[in-house]
Amino acid sequence: xxxxxxxxxxxxxxxxxxxxxxxxxxxxxxxxxxxxxxxxxxxxxxxxxxxxxxxxxxxxxxxxxxxxxxxxxxxxxxxxxxxxxxxxxxxxxxxxxxxxxxxxxxxxxxxxxxxxxxxxxxxx
Numbered sequence: 001x002x003x004x005x006x007x008x009x010x011x012x013x014x015x016x017x018x019x020x021x022x023x024x025x026x027x028x029x030x031x032x033x034x035x036x037x038x039x040x041x042x043x044x045x046x047x048x049x050x051x052x053x054x055x056x057x058x059x060x061x062x063x064x065x066x067x068x069x070x071x072x073x074x075x076x077x078x079x080x081x082x083x084x085x086x087x088x089x090x091x092x093x094x095x096x097x098x099x100x101x102x103x104x105x106x107x108x109x110x111x112x113x114x115x116x117x118x119x120x121x122x123x124x
Contacts, residue, residue, distance in 0.1 A: 002026045002113040004096045009118030012086055016122070020081040022096030022115060032113075033105040034072055034079040038092035038120075048094070049081060050105040059106065064090075086122045093117040 008020040020036070035050035049060045049070040058070050069082040079096060097111035104110050 002032070002098050004098060004113055004115035006094065006096045006115040006118040009094060009120045011121045011123065014086060014088055014122055014124050016086050017082070017084045018086065018120060020083065020094055020096075020118060020120070022079040022081075024077040024079070024098065031101050032098040033101055033103065033110075034070075035097050035099065035105050035111060036070060036079075036081045036094060037097060037108055038090075038094045039117075040089075040092040043092075045095070045108055047106050047108070051079065052105060053101040083120070086120075088122045088124045090120060091122050092120060094120050 003025045005023045006020060012018055033050060033052045036048040037045050038048050039045040047061050048064055049068055051058050051070045051072045067085045072079045095117045096115040098113040099105050099111040
């Protein structure tokens, strides 16, 4: 079992920045692909960013590319999502998730473990 706890959400004005953190505990090690998803009211959960096992590569949704940066520290079992140039359409609950290393990482069904989510609200 892996437990994930997100932090760092909040209210920010458009153009501002937020830094989300995800702390993993339990059977972690570095054998998981780590991702961030988000879900806005009335919408389906969508992929935001992911960093595969080694952390040497990253992947982003087109909507956040160039604005968001995902990073991981396997020694500290943490994953960070740095969000810059935020837009009102980025408003959502953001979830950290962990997927076994031998799966893909862009689809939510590939992930076994999820955090409780943290609210991000961007005002115009």
